[in-house]
Amino acid sequence: MATLKQVAAHAEVSVQTVSNALNAPHRLRADTLERVNKSIELLNYRPNRNARSLRTSAVELIGYCVPNWPNQTHLVMDQFLHALCAAAERTGRHILLFTAPPGVDGMPTYDDLHARRLVDGFVLSQTETHDPRHGWLKEQGIPFVSFGRVWKQTTQPGPWVDVDGAAGSALAVRHLYETGRRRIAFLGWPKASGLAEDRAGGWRDECKRLGLPISGLSVRCREDSLDEGARVTAALLDAGREIDGIVALSDVLALGALRELTRRGLTAGHQVGVTGFDDSPLADVVSPGLTSLRQPMDEIAGELIKILTGAPDGTPTERLLQPELVIRGSSAPG
Template sequence: MATLKQVAAHAEVSVQTVSNALNAPHRLRADTLARVNRSIELLNYRPNRNARSLRTSAVELIGYCVPNWPNRTHLVMDQFLHALCAAAERTARHILLFTAEPGVDGMPTYDDLHARRLVDGFVLSQTETRDPRHGWLKNQEIPFVSFGRVWKETTQPGPWVDVDGAAGSALAVRHLYDTGRRRIAFVGWPKSSGLGEDRLGGWRTECKRLGLPTTSLAVRCREDSIEEGARVTGELLDAGREVDGIVALSDILALGALRELTRRGLRPGPDVGVTGFDDSPLAEVVSPGLTSFRQPMDLIAEELIAILTGGSGGAPAERLLQPELVIRGSSVPG
């Protein structure tokens, strides 16, 4: 493994000049630069990142805590991680994975990774309603950025990027309205979820704007499962509420709706329009395909990395991105 010193000797310049060739090539005369680069190539030199980090005290590694939810499924995690990695790499950084206890119990792990200089900062995801991590990190002055809001009453500590769930729901209602539906239900989560309430609000507002009924048309599941989605869909249908559209809070719940409709001989799409959220791989793979909202993963990742690495320019950055409606068979009348 060649070192800077060996390259310098080979090119007959000082180590400083080789370092400049790599990090500030404009400081070298063209012929010197060419000579140094030839030596670098010849010796197959790769700068040792540890030595660099020790000197600059920047490791160019970003910590991400890999979630462990035995009960919840994170169907788009591979998409998110891939986008995050790719965005980090565009700034010559990488993602370091770690595990930690949930909530505040895990914070010493974050602190330790930062203090030992394994990472420069963190990307938080799987943000919980009233997530305690943000305030803790901000307090310790550890750099971080959050994917997702914490839905506190107070201002959220630190910068964040999120997808506009209310706008998504509104768009879903509008789309179902445009395909002729007039009684559009909402299948959601328990009240404790800030994200759930946000999306519910979007549904209600848009229904009212369009003059559609909302009374008795919002139902809540106990958990995010196909079973629960099917159960509450059954309730909606049993009660004779003449539902012809369903905005589901997640793809999993939407799948439950599809199953229950099919079981009762109703055709998802022609008879009842159904939409999900997150455009998980499942949405594409079921039949009829599930209309859903794609989170703009590449953009999300890009913003997260930009905020985290961009230095703290004044007020904390807050970016609300728009989801994109992906229309498939489950919402198409014909």
């Protein structure tokens, strides 16, 4: 296997220049960087990951704790994991997936992974107020970035990337309004969820802006499941709310609503317009297809990796991205 000195000799540059090409390519002229990279490829040079990260504090292997979703069908996790791994690979890095208990019980796992130099930094998700991971990672000087904000905190405990859920819900309301809907219900999660409150706030504010009623039209589900989506939809219909539109906090709840509408002989997309959130794989295969808000997973993953690895392009350490409404048959004009 080639050495750093052999690469330098082949490219006719100094050892430091080869090191810069590997660890700080922005410091080199484009022609020099191209020459060094060609030599690296021709000689099949592979840097020692542990030595490199010890010397430069570079983030080479990135740890991500795969969340446990009790009583939920989280249909977008595969999409996010694929996007995250692909974004890391594009920069010559890799993702190490692991599991750990929530809260302080999971901290030994993070400590062990870093102490054994199995990872150099972490992407976090399911962050909470007073999350013990933030303080510990800061104390240890370990790089991290969060997918999602910590709710009910004026100052975020670290860098983050998130999707504007309020803007997404508002976009769904506006779309249903433009297709003739005037009594638009919202299917949400328990109040304890900051994400749920954010998306519910977007529905509420946009309804008010458009002069639409909201009283009695927002219902909270006990969990994110098809059965709960069907149950609360049935409750709205049985209560005589005369709804003609439903904005659901997730695709799972929206699919439950579609199931209940079908059971009652109602045509989704005509008598009642329905939208979901996440644009999960099932949204395109059910009939009618589910109109849903797509989270920009590739962009999310790319920004997470940029922030974590300290890309020198002025990348902000806080990024709020916009979802895209993908329109299908479930919200056809009434």
